[in-house]
Amino acid sequence: MQFMKIILVVAIMMATTISHSLAELKVVTTISDLARIAEAVGGDDVKVSALCPGPRDPHYLPAKPSLARKMAKADLLCYNGLELEIGWLPLLLDKARNPRIKPGSLGDMDCSDAIGKLLDVPGGNVDRAMGDIHALGNPHYTLNPENAVLVAREMAFRMGQLDPENKVDYKARADAFADEVALRLPGWHDQLDEARTKSIILYHSHWNYFTNWQDLNVVGEIENRPGITPSPRHVQTIIEKGRGLDGVMIIAAQWDHQEVAEEVAERIGTSLAILPGYSGAQDGTDNYFDFIDRLCARVAQAATMAYKE
Secondary structure, eight states, X not given: OHHHHHHHHHHHHHHHHHXXXXXXXXXXXXXXXXXXXXXXXXXXXXXXXXXXXXXXXXXXXXXXXXXXXXXXXXXXXXXXXXXXXXXXHHHHHHHHOOGGGSTTSTTEEEGGXXXXXXXXXXXXXXXGGGOSOOTTOOOOGGGSHHHHHHHHHHHHXXXXXXXXXXXXXXXXXXXXXXXXXXXXXXXXXXXXXXXXXSEEEESSGGGHHHHHHTTOEEEEESOSSTTSOOOHHHHHHHHXXXXXXXXXXXXXXXXXXXXXXXXXXXXXXXXEEEEOSSTTSSTTOOSHHHHHHHHHHHHHHHHHTOBOO
């Protein structure tokens, strides 16, 4: 009789554990933008954590054991792909030893697979002398909210495969995310009417999805070789080009070499917008929509102060 009671208690404990695991899908993302999208899609049915916090440049994240421990518990790993995390994600996957998220498993999700049109795919051979060139294309696609919708829908599908009981809810939340983007698109577009009359100099091609989405006129980059500090000669060339333009502004991320961006803006005599590279990079940008709001507001503000002959 006592033996039967023990078996019953164990069975109840196992049922409780299984029920809890189904109610809380553990999702790990590499970057904060993907975490915010996963939270919107997963709602209360998921627990989401990001490996790289918003203020950090995800190209250079240290592969700490604490991050591997997070991955060891994950049911779904959502990563940016396009070699953004190539310097550290394979190391963490090896340390995590989690079969649920190993390459090719159901819990392995390369979010770039959802993107229909990738920018800046290089032609010809790529070598290190060209800088930190991404051979598969520009990886910063979450800066276009329409791409975020594609990712949200793919996340909903994958979460539904892993957790069929909540499949309908995942899809409904992805649809709600898409509806919210559609609702905000006209306002974001109108906010940057003035910016579309300016010429844009970027510090780095990080912003190409944003500027392409908003149809902004990019005329050059301060960092002509990605990941390599620009030469004085190239900086001078950009300054001279900016001085010859009728209305120009500078855009840089907070982790770029701000002193160089500031020098270019000062010598041209124009405005500089220092933008959060990802959601959570600055106070008030923890929500994905707040993040895009901040980008549009900062660029719009810089446009009103841009140099005009």
